[in-house]
Amino acid sequence: MNRSKTSTGLSGLSALVYSTDTGRICPDCSQPVASCTCKSIPVVSTSSDGVVRVSRETKGRAGKGVTLVKGLGLEGDALTTLAKALKAACGSGGTVKDGIVEVQGDHCDKVIAYLQGKGWKVKRAGG
Incomplete structure (x- = not known):
């Protein structure tokens, strides 16, 4: 049986998650969590x-x-x-x-009322 082509074993699944020098390591960018670059990607609407x-x-x-x-x-x-304010207005997570x-739960009426109070033009979509 030829193992050289397909034999990666469990070593292919491992990734560094902690270093005694720097502490926790981000699994996405392999940098220390304190200087992680993948979390600084801006959220775009x-x-x-x-x-x-x-x-x-x-x-x-x-x-759910x-x-x-x-x-x-x-x-x-x-x-x-704005997301934090909406979650607080609904008393829910998100x-x-x-x-x-995304706000957890059915809070469409509360969200619409909040946004209209702030001057947004709001429509209820989908039923």
């Missing part, structure tokens, strides 16, 4: 036509619903700050992924 769309989605979340906020037209820290704010 999807293109905006001036209308913020709020929808509810359960796809790919084991039946989330409220999606799309089309904000914000980038980086402004988007993260995240920002690919420029889309």
Whole structure:
């Protein structure tokens, strides 16, 4: 049996996760966590036509619903700050992924009311 072509064993699966010199190592960029470069990639919102769309989605979340906020037209820290304010207004958790704010749970009405109060033009999307 020729092992030279396919034999990588478990050594191909290992990655450095801790070093006694620098501490924890980022698994993505292999830099110390304190100087990690992959976490500094800016969050960019999807293109905006001036209308913020709020929808509810359960796809790919084991039946758990989330409220999606799309089309904000914000980038980086402004988007993260708005997401934090929306989560606080709803009393729920959430995240920002690919420029889309996700708030855990069905909070479409609260999110729409909050954004309209801040002067955004908001539409309910998808049912």
